[in-house]
Amino acid sequence: MPKHEKKFIRHQASDPELVNILNLILECFAYMADRIDPPSSIYQNTVADLAAQCASGEVWSIGSPPMACVCLTPQRH
Secondary structure (H helix, E strand, O other): OOOOOOOEEEOOOOOOOHHHHHHHHHHHHHHHOOOOOOOOHHHHOOHHHHHHHHHHOEEEEEOOOOOEEEEEOOOOO
């Protein structure tokens, strides 16, 4: 994908890009590592957790490698 092209991608549980999404999430929260006590639970997340999120809800990202992502969980009203 050319650098200037941005594409929204809905990920599946078997998507190898989930590794990069997890790395993005961890990188985005890294600045908080020394500011929160106890440490954020975000550091306990795994690729398997993202795969489960894909199965039970949605995981979307933009760019390759991902520049942003969102995890959506359906809620009953």
